[in-house]
Amino acid sequence: MTDILQVLILGIALGGVYALMGSGxxxxxxxxRIVNLAxxxxxxxxxxxxxxxxxxxxxxxxxxxxxxxxxxxxTGILLYKLVFEKDAKSAKYSEMTVLLTFSVAMIxxxxxxxxxxxxxRVTSPDYATDAIFIGDLFIxxxxxxxxxxxLAIIAALALFLKFSRFGYAIRATTQNREAAELxxxxxxxxxxxxxxxxxGLAGAAGSLISFVFSFxxxxxxxxxxxxxxLVVLGGMGSVLGTVVAAFxxxxxxxxxxxxxxxxxxxxxxxxxxxxxxLVRPQGLFGERPELA
Amino acid sequence: xxxxxxxISGIEAGYGNGPSILEDAGLTVxxxxxxxxxxxxxxxxxxxxxxxxGMLKIRKGEVVFKGKRLxxxxxxxxxxxxxxxxxxxxxxxxxxxxRENLRMGGYRMRDKNELERRVxxxxxxxxxxxxxEKQHAGNLSGGQQQTLAMARTLISKPEIVMLDEPxxxxxxxxxxxxxxxxxxxxxxxxxxxxxEQNARIxxxxxxxxxVLDLGRTIFEGPAAEILEDPRIKRLYLxxxxxxxxxx
Numbered sequence: 077m078t079d080i081l082q083v084l085i086l087g088i089a090l091g092g093v094y095a096l097m098g099s100g101x102x103x104x105x106x107x108x109r110i111v112n113l114a115x116x117x118x119x120x121x122x123x124x125x126x127x128x129x130x131x132x133x134x135x136x137x138x139x140x141x142x143x144x145x146x147x148x149x150x151t152g153i154l155l156y157k158l159v160f161e162k163d164a165k166s167a168k169y170s171e172m173t174v175l176l177t178f179s180v181a182m183i184x185x186x187x188x189x190x191x192x193x194x195x196x197r198v199t200s201p202d203y204a205t206d207a208i209f210i211g212d213l214f215i216x217x218x219x220x221x222x223x224x225x226x227l228a229i230i231a232a233l234a235l236f237l238k239f240s241r242f243g244y245a246i247r248a249t250t251q252n253r254e255a256a257e258l259x260x261x262x263x264x265x266x267x268x269x270x271x272x273x274x275x276g277l278a279g280a281a282g283s284l285i286s287f288v289f290s291f292x293x294x295x296x297x298x299x300x301x302x303x304x305x306l307v308v309l310g311g312m313g314s315v316l317g318t319v320v321a322a323f324x325x326x327x328x329x330x331x332x333x334x335x336x337x338x339x340x341x342x343x344x345x346x347x348x349x350x351x352x353x354l355v356r357p358q359g360l361f362g363e364r365p366e367l368a
Numbered sequence: 369x370x371x372x373x374x375x376i377s378g379i380e381a382g383y384g385n386g387p388s389i390l391e392d393a394g395l396t397v398x399x400x401x402x403x404x405x406x407x408x409x410x411x412x413x414x415x416x417x418x419x420x421x422g423m424l425k426i427r428k429g430e431v432v433f434k435g436k437r438l439x440x441x442x443x444x445x446x447x448x449x450x451x452x453x454x455x456x457x458x459x460x461x462x463x464x465x466x467r468e469n470l471r472m473g474g475y476r477m478r479d480k481n482e483l484e485r486r487v488x489x490x491x492x493x494x495x496x497x498x499x500x501e502k503q504h505a506g507n508l509s510g511g512q513q514q515t516l517a518m519a520r521t522l523i524s525k526p527e528i529v530m531l532d533e534p535x536x537x538x539x540x541x542x543x544x545x546x547x548x549x550x551x552x553x554x555x556x557x558x559x560x561x562x563x564e565q566n567a568r569i570x571x572x573x574x575x576x577x578x579v580l581d582l583g584r585t586i587f588e589g590p591a592a593e594i595l596e597d598p599r600i601k602r603l604y605l606x607x608x609x610x611x612x613x614x615x
Binding site: 241244245247248251252254255256257258259260261262263264 | 421423442443444447448452453455459460461462463464468471472473475476524
């Protein structure tokens with residue numbers, strides 16, 4: 077019983093981080109219809125901000141999280157203006173963004189690789205190697221902190237989307253872009269801001285993963301499938317769905333890792349992506365895609 | 369004579385890079401009246417409304433609202449001037465509640481208390497919306513959705529409401545309810561510009577009418593006159609089997 081509880085706790089703690097990693101991707105798809113394959117490399121960009129701030133000034137990654145989010149948000153705005161804005165009205169926009177973001181991911185990987193090499197990095201604040209013991213249960217402090225901060229950020233995002241005027245505009249644009257325009261929403265502006273928020277969330281997630289996982293530029297390939305599985309299971313564009321999917325898959329992956337073997341843990345996400353697309357392509361909270 | 373509220377002259381418009389649907393469409397919309405545009409399928413009626421509110425690019429001609437040229441403006445900028453538009457597909461937010469949809473109708477309002485007051489007012493005027501305020505718009509019946517879409521325009525107190533086929537897909541009883549909302553809008557001082565496939569009903573409620581065919585305005589005048597015109601009756605109101613050629 078303790079074993080099961082232990083695995084469950086580890087799965088839930090990591091689930092929070094996965095949820096934050098996936099929610100930015102989901103928001104950007106929901107509002108902009110951009111399938112952002114560059115999201116994981118942007119997360120790694122955020123991790124590098126935290127890493128260098130830690131290495132140069134000894135700054136705690138939790139303290140530099142807003143800085144990483146801000147730098148990545150600015151990068152997001154630049155990226156949107158340079159790459160995505162021009163064709164935003166194209167009927168084939170979503171399909172085009174797959175190729176565009178793939179190219180951006182390749183370029184960013186190359187740039188980060190040549191700047192920082194492909195050496196594995198990790199920030200190591202004191203709590204990253206600490207653990208909390210409750211009876212026989214062992215909970216890594218770093219994961220608890222990362223999970224708790226992730227959930228706090230997601231809760232803030234949910235409140236913002238639910239109650240603020242701009243949150244209404246984002247939700248409206250996600251559900252019916254044309255109708256949002258007819259309500260007086262400047263959907264282009266909503267798009268840019270949502271993209272900046274989405275990429276900012278990637279920056280924040282990067283700060284957190286910098287002390288939970290080791291990272292290097294090439295690591296983003298692995299993350300693409302992981303994040304896609306969360307977003308697809310949740311229902312493309314549903315932030316709530318992504319959060320639920322993150323916890324579900326993280327817990328399943330933790331059990332697979334504990335009972336079958338750690339190498340199979342990541343496989344859970346890949347397999348889930350494959351099965352969801354076959355069985356329920358609209359995911360948990362999405363709408364069934366039109367096949368015709 | 370006072371200047372018209374909305375003046376459309378010789379506009380040409382179409383979808384994307386495709387051919388022009390409107391070739392030489394014009395319309396004069398006077399203040400505080402119900403105007404009904406009729407015409408066969410593909411005449412360009414919906415295209416005209418979409419062009420007015422900036423959803424389609426005007427290739428030629430101009431649209432002037434209260435002396436301001438609308439050509440080249442974004443839909444959100446046009447809406448801000450006091451124009452509301454309910455398209456055929458009703459433009460609701462299916463995963464937002466009825467109350468949230470109504471709030472979106474006043475998106476441009478800065479005073480939150482005033483917005484809530486108007487939402488409350490509309491829900492009082494349309495009790496069915498009040499009863500379903502927490503329900504998602506996507507779960508409402510067709511008639512309720514249309515009521516919500518039309519009632520939502522009242523939140524921002526527009527000067528003109530454009531309705532594209534408000535009776536589409538609705539049962540006859542519900543259709544008359546929709547038209548009583550149209551009448552109520554006009555009585556409240558709102559100008560209504562209506563596109564209606566069900567031409568007779570539309571014209572019966574309207575003060576003025578226009579006939580659009582093959583992208584051109586071929587007649588404009590009092591609605592009663594259109595209803596009585598034998599050629600229009602024969603060609604557009606189902607009064608005969610004549611081969612359809614524009615007048």
